[in-house]
Amino acid sequence: MKNRLFYFAACVALTLSSVSCSSDDGGEEDVDFPVVGKIAVSGAYNVYSHGGQGWIEADKIGIYVLSDGKPQENLPYAPSEVAKATAKEYKGKTYITYNKENYVTDEVTLNPSSELSAGFKSGDHTIYAYTPYSAASKDYKTVALPNISVQEYYASEFMPNRKYGFAYASATTSSYSAATVALGEFKSLFSQLTLPALKCPDALAGKTCTKIVVTCDEHPLSYADGATVNLATGEISGTPLNSITYNIPDGLVVNAGVPAYGRPASLGTAYMMVAVPFKEGMNYTYKFALTIGGQEYTTLGKPKTGFWSTDNNLNMKDIAGIE
Numbered sequence: 001m002k003n004r005l006f007y008f009a010a011c012v013a014l015t016l017s018s019v020s021c022s023s024d025d026g027g028e029e030d031v032d033f034p035v036v037g038k039i040a041v042s043g044a045y046n047v048y049s050h051g052g053q054g055w056i057e058a059d060k061i062g063i064y065v066l067s068d069g070k071p072q073e074n075l076p077y078a079p080s081e082v083a084k085a086t087a088k089e090y091k092g093k094t095y096i097t098y099n100k101e102n103y104v105t106d107e108v109t110l111n112p113s114s115e116l117s118a119g120f121k122s123g124d125h126t127i128y129a130y131t132p133y134s135a136a137s138k139d140y141k142t143v144a145l146p147n148i149s150v151q152e153y154y155a156s157e158f159m160p161n162r163k164y165g166f167a168y169a170s171a172t173t174s175s176y177s178a179a180t181v182a183l184g185e186f187k188s189l190f191s192q193l194t195l196p197a198l199k200c201p202d203a204l205a206g207k208t209c210t211k212i213v214v215t216c217d218e219h220p221l222s223y224a225d226g227a228t229v230n231l232a233t234g235e236i237s238g239t240p241l242n243s244i245t246y247n248i249p250d251g252l253v254v255n256a257g258v259p260a261y262g263r264p265a266s267l268g269t270a271y272m273m274v275a276v277p278f279k280e281g282m283n284y285t286y287k288f289a290l291t292i293g294g295q296e297y298t299t300l301g302k303p304k305t306g307f308w309s310t311d312n313n314l315n316m317k318d319i320a321g322i323e
Contacts, residue, residue, distance in 0.1 A: 199321025
């Protein structure tokens with residue numbers, strides 16, 4: 001009997017010792033709380049580089065929920081309403097347009113696109129959302145970013161390809177409620193850089209531009225592949241790069257000038273994304289190296305102020321043409 005009592009006491013002491021170690025020595029218990037109800041969320045996506053039509057069918061969203069218990073990580077969501085795209089043919093090319101009557105610029109419900117959905121647990125809840133969704137992302141502090149160090153000309157719409165964009169939003173809520181949690185407007189992490197029709201020597205008329213390399217000696221414009229962002233702070237982690245390579249597989253042809261109107265030869269518009277905060281980027285000097293007809297030509301300048309460079313668009317209108 002004494003032996004059994006001694007054994008029981010020893011087990012209790014061992015258990016208490018192990019609990020004490022896990023709390024006093026910095027260990028964390030694997031505690032979770034049951035989900036007591038779904039969290040309804042809504043958001044709006046009206047970023048300049050994404051287009052004025054708002055949410056589109058291609059938009060996919062990732063959602064994280066932090067509260068008491070284990071985090072709910074990278075749940076795939078999609079907007080409940082999207083703008084309808086229309087394909088139109090013009091001079092042998094296909095362009096995508098949106099009817100203004102079908103724009104989805106207001107805040108709409110975001111729905112889970114899998115069996116998993118955000119739910120209430122215990123305590124205050126912080127919700128982080130981002131787009132485009134990346135299945136490889138795990139922790140909200142290390143969400144994968146698109147690789148914008150190498151981009152490609154996008155002929156279907158007058159904007160950068162949306163795969164180079166990134167936007168995010170957040171909100172907080174507490175106890176269970178059937179009310180929708182509004183994430184508000186998604187904020188763009190990057191800025192659009194627009195290189196409008198660039199003046200060229202008449203001798204280049206008819207020649208093709210196949211690549212544009214954008215550089216900025218003083219500041220990073222992109223990050224090497226594998227960069228991540230902390231959704232709580234907007235801080236990017238990765239290897240900063242001072243350049244972006246913008247490839248044009250089918251080439252942009254330098255148009256001949258119109259002598260009667262004094263118009264010089266010019267190269268068509270290029271749209272790209274840069275990992276630069278808009279206000280800071282307005283003060284940067286950018287250099288453009290264009291490969292035209294197999295030869296490299298350069299120009300540089302700052303974005304045009306005023307109405308041209310608004311809504312996160314660094315517009316290089318009126319910079320010097322190439323010679």
